[in-house]
Amino acid sequence: MSSLSKTLGVLDLFGPEQLQVDPETIAARMGLSRATVYRxxxxxxxxxxxxxxxxxxxxxxxxxxxxxxxxxxxxxxxxAGRELMHELADKTGLAVFASVFYDGHIINTYITESHDASHFAFGRGHPLPLFRGAQSKVLVASQKGKRLQKLHEEIARDPSNPYSACSWSEFARMAKKIRKDGYSITHDELNTGHTGIAAPIVSVDEKEVMGSISAVGTTANFRLLRQETVLDMLIDTTRRIAQNIHAQRSIPAA
Structure with missing residues (x-):
């Protein structure tokens, strides 16, 4: 590991439960001398x-x-998708989330405001629990093979996760169904009284899941909407975002 990587590794010590660190903590967690920590x-x-x-x-x-x-x-x-997300939010009255998976973490990178002024437990930038919530399920399910198995092992070590007791075969079967369906619908998993629908943003060549888009609102509001219609609109939004990204990547550099 390079000196730069080790220096930047200090930033990995921060998290929702660790918003400040001191040199002693850095030294203990990273196995470094005090002189190195201060540098x-x-x-x-x-x-x-x-x-x-x-x-x-x-x-x-x-x-x-x-x-x-x-x-x-x-x-x-x-x-590629900010305007399309707001378009979906305006048509449904739901909050629309863009989320990504990176280095074993899932975060919301953008959230439109819902019409019902909902307050969400996991806002922009706050890591989501693995396989809880529609967007998390879609992004975890998009992983395959050893990556998916590693995520299952991490979930199994977290007693607060409702899926921690699932066997590998059960977990793999649930992930496969989500991939086959092309979406996930959840109720009360991240926010009590709320329903979420998420679908992956799949690259035009279908080789990459770039992120996910989800529509979230109170379960009462969802009852006023046709769930199938919201799902169709959501999937159409992810498709159009993927097309826009493809078009942007196809533009030659100046």
């Missing part, structure tokens, strides 16, 4: 990736916000 922290602070937030504690720095802004301008799913 890494100094470099990260100078780059704006860390900032001092208290007596000997550090939090994520302002450079993270700048990178987030740039990501939202040029992220392929958002640049």
């Amino acid at each position: 890494y922290v100094k470099d990260l602070c100078e780059a704006g990736l860390l900032t001092r937030v208290g007596a000997g504690s550090y939090g994520l720095g302002p450079r993270i916000i700048e990178l987030d802004w740039m990501m939202r301008q040029y992220d392929p799913i958002l640049s």
Whole structure:
């Protein structure tokens, strides 16, 4: 592992339950000497990736916000699908989420506002639990072979996950059904009283699942809508986003 990778590895210590770290924690978690820790922290602070937030504690720095802004301008799913997501939200009155899978994590990268002012437990950037919620199920199910088996093992180690007791064969069968159906529908899995429908964004050549789009709202609101109609509109939105991404990638560089 390069020195740069080790330095950036400090950022992996942060999470929803760990918003600040101190040098002692970094040294213990990464097996580093205090001198090395202080060198890494100094470099990260100078780059704006860390900032001092208290007596000997550090939090994520302002450079993270700048990178987030740039990501939202040029992220392929958002640049290709932001308007389509708002179009779907306007037609259904539901909140529409864009979500991605990376390095074993699932996060929402964009959320339109719902008409019923719902408050969601997992907002933009907050990691979702594996295989809980429609968007998480769709993205986990898109993994295959050893990747899917590794995710099953991680779920099995989490007693708070309702699918932790599932055997590998049961889990693989559920994932296969989601892939075959091309969507997932869940009720009350992430937000009590809410229903979600998610479908993957599949590349035009069908070789890559680039992310997912989901429509989420109160179960009461879903009863006022024809679920089949919402599903058709959702799948059409993912198809159009994939086509837009393909068109963007086909434009020759200047």
